[in-house]
Amino acid sequence: xxxxxxxxxxxLLFALAIFVGLFAPWLAHxxxxxxxxxxxxxEPPSWIWWFGTDxxxxxxxxxxxxxxxxxxxxxxxxxxxxxxxxxxxGLTAGYWGGWWDDFVNGLTNVMLAIPSLIFALAIMAVLxxxxxxxxIALGLTNWSFTCRIAxxxxxxxxxxxxxxxxxxxxxxxxxxxxxxxxxNMIGPIIVIGTLGMGGAVLAEARSRSSVSASVxxxxxxxxxxxxxxxxxxxxxxxxxxxxxxxx
Amino acid sequence: xxxxxxxxxxxxxxSVKDLAVHFPLGGGLLGGDxxxxxAVEGIDLELKRGECLGLVGESGCGKSTVALSLLGLLTPxxxxxxxxxHVVTERRSVDRKRLxxxxxxxxxxxxxxxxxxxxxxxxLEDPLRLHGVTAQSEIxxxxxxxxxxxxxxxxxxxxxxxxxxxxxxxxxxIARALILNPKIVICDEPVSALxxxxxxxxxxxxxxxxxxxxxxxxxxxxxxGVVEHMSDRVAVMYLGRIVETGGWxxxxxxxxxxxxxxxxxxxxxxxxxxxxxxxxGELPNPLDPPDGCAFSPRCRYAEAVCHREPGPxxxxxxxxxxxxxxxADEIASQAS
Numbered sequence: 061x062x063x064x065x066x067x068x069x070x071x072l073l074f075a076l077a078i079f080v081g082l083f084a085p086w087l088a089h090x091x092x093x094x095x096x097x098x099x100x101x102x103e104p105p106s107w108i109w110w111f112g113t114d115x116x117x118x119x120x121x122x123x124x125x126x127x128x129x130x131x132x133x134x135x136x137x138x139x140x141x142x143x144x145x146x147x148x149x150g151l152t153a154g155y156w157g158g159w160w161d162d163f164v165n166g167l168t169n170v171m172l173a174i175p176s177l178i179f180a181l182a183i184m185a186v187l188x189x190x191x192x193x194x195x196i197a198l199g200l201t202n203w204s205f206t207c208r209i210a211x212x213x214x215x216x217x218x219x220x221x222x223x224x225x226x227x228x229x230x231x232x233x234x235x236x237x238x239x240x241x242x243x244n245m246i247g248p249i250i251v252i253g254t255l256g257m258g259g260a261v262l263a264e265a266r267s268r269s270s271v272s273a274s275v276x277x278x279x280x281x282x283x284x285x286x287x288x289x290x291x292x293x294x295x296x297x298x299x300x301x302x303x304x305x306x307x
Numbered sequence: 308x309x310x311x312x313x314x315x316x317x318x319x320x321x322s323v324k325d326l327a328v329h330f331p332l333g334g335g336l337l338g339g340d341x342x343x344x345x346a347v348e349g350i351d352l353e354l355k356r357g358e359c360l361g362l363v364g365e366s367g368c369g370k371s372t373v374a375l376s377l378l379g380l381l382t383p384x385x386x387x388x389x390x391x392x393h394v395v396t397e398r399r400s401v402d403r404k405r406l407x408x409x410x411x412x413x414x415x416x417x418x419x420x421x422x423x424x425x426x427x428x429x430x431l432e433d434p435l436r437l438h439g440v441t442a443q444s445e446i447x448x449x450x451x452x453x454x455x456x457x458x459x460x461x462x463x464x465x466x467x468x469x470x471x472x473x474x475x476x477x478x479x480x481i482a483r484a485l486i487l488n489p490k491i492v493i494c495d496e497p498v499s500a501l502x503x504x505x506x507x508x509x510x511x512x513x514x515x516x517x518x519x520x521x522x523x524x525x526x527x528x529x530x531x532g533v534v535e536h537m538s539d540r541v542a543v544m545y546l547g548r549i550v551e552t553g554g555w556x557x558x559x560x561x562x563x564x565x566x567x568x569x570x571x572x573x574x575x576x577x578x579x580x581x582x583x584x585x586x587x588g589e590l591p592n593p594l595d596p597p598d599g600c601a602f603s604p605r606c607r608y609a610e611a612v613c614h615r616e617p618g619p620x621x622x623x624x625x626x627x628x629x630x631x632x633x634x635a636d637e638i639a640s641q642a643s
Contacts, residue, residue: 221420225483228378229434230407239433243424 081128088122095119134194134264135257141199142260143253146206151237153207154214164211168204176201177263198260206252213245320523321354321377321410321491326386328372332594344594346372348547349386351621352525354491359517359524361538363531363570365590369547370527374493377525379406391490404438411484413513415496417476421468427454427479428464431486438487449486456519457482458512474505478512485516493525498533510536532574535559543567546593546601549621553628563630563639565606600633608634 080087089095089110100117103109111120153164171179180197187193217223218241226236328347347369354360364370375381377388379395388395391409414420422430431450440446451461457478468476477497484492494513498506514537517524528534534541535555542552543566551564562568588605591597600618603609612633623629632638 221414221416221480222422224375224380225412225414225420225480226422227380228407228410228412229483229487230404230437231434235437239425240422244422 077128077132080125081132084125084129088119088125090119090122092118092123092126095122130191131261131264133191134198135261137195138198138202138260139253139256141195142201142203142256143206143249145200146203146252147210147242147249149203150207150210150212151214151241154211155218155233155237155241161211164207168207171201171204176204177266180263194264198263202256202259202263206249206256209248209252210245213248214241217241217244318355319353320356320391321352321525322389323350323352323373323377324387325349325351326373326376326388327384328369328376328381329384342594345547345596346593347376347383350542350544350547350549352542352549354523354525356490356523357517357521358539359526359537361534361541362525362527362544363529363534363541364544365529367590367593368544369593370529370544371495373544374412374495374525374527377493378410378412379403407434407489408438408487409489410491410493411487411489413477413481413484413492413494413497416500417473417480418500420480421476421483423468426465426467427459427482430479430483431464434483434486453482453486456485456516472505473501474508477501477505477509481509481512481516485520485522488520489522491523491525493527495527496529497526499528499530506533513537530574531559531570535574543570546591546596548601548618548631549629550602550618550631551629552621553626557626557628561628561639563628563635564602564632565608565638566602608638610634 095118097117100109100113100119101115103113103117105112109119109121111124113119114123149164149167153161179201180194183197183200184193187196214237223236223240226240231239326347327345327349330344330346332342332344350373352360352362352373362370362373372381376383377390377395383396386396390406393405393409395406425433428450431453432446435446435449440449450464454461454464459475459478459482463471468479471479481497497513498509501509510533513524516522524537526534526537538555540552540554541558542549543558543564544550545566551558551562551567557563558567559571562571591601591604597604597614599612599614599616600606600609602618603613606613610633616633618631619633621629621631622635
């Protein structure tokens with residue numbers, strides 16, 4: 061079965077990422093921060109330094125492994141916040157319509173008009189650096205697409221017979237939204253959500269590399285470590301650590 | 308909530324007085340004229356206990372709008388609806404749940420009217436729980452009994468809608484409508500989306516259930532053939548108004564309004580006598596109704612008065628047969 065195979069491969073890759081994140085302290089060779097030793101600076105990959113070392117002599121492999129924790133936390137938590145906000149706004153706007161719909165649409169347009177990274181940086185500037193404020197910043201700024209999808213799905217689903225039947229049976233608005241509408245729009249929302257997770261990981265890396273506004277600079281996510289890996293010319297092979305949209 | 312004036316006749320379970328539903332359409336904000344779609348314009352209906360009232364008309368004539376207003380899903384512009392002694396049209400006084408236990412609906416499209424993500428059991432259990440049935444044994448018992456009554460096996464309750472055929476789905480839709488023991492069931496074209504071979508089964512099921520559960524039906528259809536089989540009385544709608552209403556015999560044997568005659572002649576009949584009449588053209592745009600009687604542009608009996616004066620009020624004869632036509636008497640004398 062084709063779907064089964066791709067699901068297994070994707071699941072295994074995701075499980076690997078989760079595994080690495082969970083067991084980082086046991087998988088890493090050295091402490092990602094305290095393991096710095098200038099004597100080992102700029103080492104090429106070897107059996108001792110699997111991914112080489114950076115300019116401060118920190119083991120890049122260990123930093124990537126530890127970075128997985130932060131990347132996963134940022135990706136999952138911030139996208140979860142985004143999905144909850146987007147679905148709540150989109151669903152209620154589509155279902156109730158009227159001034160609430162206008163208001164949510166206006167808000168969505170504002171969010172889409174301002175680049176979300178800039179918005180997130182502004183929030184970070186107010187809250188100060190740290191993982192929590194990064195999660196808040198990314199969680200509040202990327203819900204527009206989820207909101208649009210949820211609203212559009214609601215508009216097309218609410219005229220379906222089963223939604224009307226639920227109203228005739230005396231269901232309240234909230235019950236209709238949760239039992240009748242949400243389960244039937246969950247597919248596209250999960251797709252947007254998984255794309256958003258990857259986006260959040262890259263956004264964390266970008267926010268760090270451009271303005272150093274992410275989590276505390278010495279404990280950045282996995283995607284950040286690549287920058288150090290690409291500094292020295294003899295290690296061009298480690299371009300693979302470069303994100304697709306590096307700044 | 309139950310007011311004495313609401314039930315002048317205990318035998319009448321549903322009464323509608325001067326119901327009108329208008330939809331405002333755009334315009335207004337930028338200076339354009341605010342246009343109003345008069346979907347339903349002053350209709351009166353009465354449904355007696357144990358009766359099946361057929362509501363007939365072309366697509367777009369306002370039948371479904373009437374149904375939605377009866378169920379409280381649309382707020383009428385004016386008029387008064389009394390369901391089993393409860394006035395529905397006074398919005399705040401109506402408890403939606405209470406209304407749900409009085410009137411239910413069977414939907415047209417059995418493919419769109421069942422939630423694809425819920426099992427049949429869930430569809431039937433949730434309403435019971437919502438309406439205060441808490442004992443699991445009672446819920447299980449009522450769900451199983453309901454499925455048996457609509458001709459499904461209780462073991463099928465764990466399945467999802469896509470595992471059923473169209474006819475079976477409509478049976479599930481009927482089970483859902485009846486699970487709260489309503490008194491009135493509004494059937495909105497319950498068989499028009501089904502294969503012809505299945506239609507008779509569903510119609511017979513509806514008739515059986517009506518007898519065994521003591522239900523009253525409003526049967527909405529554009530197909531007089533279906534209505535002919537089920538209804539005790541018939542109301543014919545045209546462009547938001549009722550143009551003729553009467554007992555089964557009045558409508559099918561002595562149709563008085565030219566539009567009713569047209570509909571009857573459209574029932575396929577292999578032993579057909581000469582066609583009575585055919586309608587020309589399409590249903591007029593309800594946003595821009597014709598001058599005079601709404602049917603006049605399509606009516607083969609239309610005369611000057613029909614094009615000039617709006618249709619007369621519904622004139623009820625002593626036998627309960629009512630017609631809205633300037634020339635009803637002349638047409639009747641021509642036919643005989």
